[in-house]
Amino acid sequence: MSDLLTGLTSGVHATARVHVATTTWTYDELLGAAAAAGPLLAPYRRVAVHATPSATTVLAVVGAVLAGVEVVPVPPDAGRSELAHLLTDSAAEAWAGPVPDDRVSGLPVVDLDLGAHACHEPRDVAEDATAMVVYTSGTTGLPKGVVLSRRAVAAGLDALAGAWDWDASDTLAHGLPLFHVHGLVLGVLGALRLGCGLLHVGKPTPAAYADAVRSGATVLFGVPTLWSRIAGSPDDAAALRPARLLVSGSAPLPAPVFDRLRELSGHGVVERYGMSETLVTLATRADAEPRAGWVGVPVAGVATRLRDEDGHPVPHDGESVGQLEVRGPSLLEGYLGRPDADAEAWTADGWFRTGDVAVVDPDGWHRIVGRASVDLIKSGGYRIGAGEVETVLLGHAAVAEVAVVGVPDPDLGQRVVAHVVLRDGYAAGDALAAELVAHVGTELNGHKRPREVRFVAGLPRTALGKVQKAALSAG
Incomplete structure (x- = not known):
């Protein structure tokens, strides 16, 4: 039996709150609303969610996860061709929660009530069952569906919690999109698995993050653009001092931004590395001294290696650039309906080719140089x-x-x-x-x-x- 959201379903975190947009739930209230959504979603194998940064998105995803229904997060700004591809390729059978009329595309829409309440009845769902299909774009071709199992999501979240000492005593705040792994899996399912408070700040502005800390947030997730703006707003940056952990991901954090934030907030921003296909595989640990430009070491259960274009090992000397390959329990099951992409992504001995290039120092710290396709320059x-x-x-x-x-x-x-x-x-x-x-x-x-x-x-x-x-x- 797979229970991804143990913090939510255990019933022991009565003080935790989930605040998204204008809606605030206690854990009991969110669990009750999700339990009421379960029977409405259970007839479907896979549902699409119009993943706006809203309470309805959180309810749709949580309700589906608890019901054992697969989730396809759909970016709210997806163009017509991309939307048609996502719905057709994923074979989503319904929309979970509201969707604009021009996006329905003939699928039934399951209405969900933010204030509903029912008793949660645990469902027997296999650990290797699919939790969600997240679409990711490469440099060419249509987006590919990344199939993430419930086991992989659980393993990734637990490993990250261990790296960051992240637990029910924290309150996580962020303003990330909810159609992506960073905001949805780490930023919503992570909090609900660990049983901590969750505050989605809406538009991610320096003032919003400062206000979140004043409201008790201890862990903040952001992208480099946001951290750069905070570094340019000294009063808001100073307001982050009471927080425990500032985390940056999705792109490299410029060293000058890192230095300025340390000066203003007293925090060295923790960087981490992951992909839709792997979840987070590398992280600067909470008990380590953050280093500008470095994304830390493998989280529990993950192994990495560097290879050159001919598949030969690249030394871990902190200078030599190689293509990063990983393996571990949080990796995707495969690309939906794309055996060709699977064959290209995996090595013969079972390592996943990330497509990124990196250097590794003798202590195991990783620095991501970029994508092999555009950031490995042969001159x-x-x-x-x-x-x-x-x-x-x-x-x-x-x-x-x-x-x-x-x-x-x-x-x-x-x-x-x-x-x-x-x-x-x-x-x-x-x-x-x-x-x-x-x-x-x-x-x-x-x-x-x-x-x-x-x-x-x-x-x-x-x-x-x-x-x-x-x-x-x-x-």
Whole structure:
């Protein structure tokens, strides 16, 4: 029998509260509403959820999980083609909770009552049963459905709780989207499995996070864009001092932001690494000293290794770049209906190819350089990690944001190009470009210097703050 949400269903955390938008539940109230939703959802094998940052999304997901029904979180801003693909590919049989009329697509809609109450009757659900199908986009092709079992979700959450000393005494606050693993699995199911309070702040602003801590939040989840904004708001950053743990994920946290937040809030922000396919596999432990640009060590049960393009081991010397492969209990069951993608993702000896490149130091700390497809630059016979060049450039006073890519070059194969967003007060020009190139050459090996600096007004990003480098590397 698989009970993912043991903290919610155990009935021992009477003081925990779940606050989302304008709705606040006690654990008993949320459990009662989810129990009432269960019989309405149980006739369906798999349901889609219009995953807005709302109480109805939380109720739909919790109700489905308790009923043993598979969940397909659908981004509320999905375009027509993407929406049609998600619903068709997943074979979702109904919508759980409200959905705009133009998105129904012929599926029945199961109405859920936020204030309903029924007695929770535990269901016998196999541990290897699917908990959810989360869609993830690669650089090419339509999004793929990542099949996550209940066992994998439980293992991932428990390992993360161990790494961060995260338990029922905490209150988690965040403003993350609820259609993604970061916000939905870690940020909602994690809290309910551990039995701690949960506060979704709505729009993730510095003031909202400061207010969350004033309301008793002890653990904060955010993405680098949010942390950067907090670092630029000294009063709000200072208000975070009473918190226990600040966590950043979904993209690398720039070192200057890390340093500024430590100065203002007294906290070294903890970074972690994961994917929809693996959940969180690496984390800076709560009892370790955070290091800017490093995402920590494998969580319990997870093993990692680095390989070069020919499959040979890459040394753990803190400098050598290799393709990151992982294995452990929190990994996906496979891609829904995509045996071709499964075959490409797994090695013959059972390791999952993350598609990311990294370095590992002798103590086992990992630094993610980026995606192998866009962040491993092969220039003049050298293998260069875009992330290390970006980190150095972000240390220059003129640079607010940067994305480094490799673009085709007839002589070098690829040349290193830096797309730079300047801070206020700095003017783009050849002199500054030369200064930035020289700055990289001073800090890193000469072959890692950008061959070109392009000054831009902004960088294309996803909803979670990840830079869309494919659009940049084509130029």
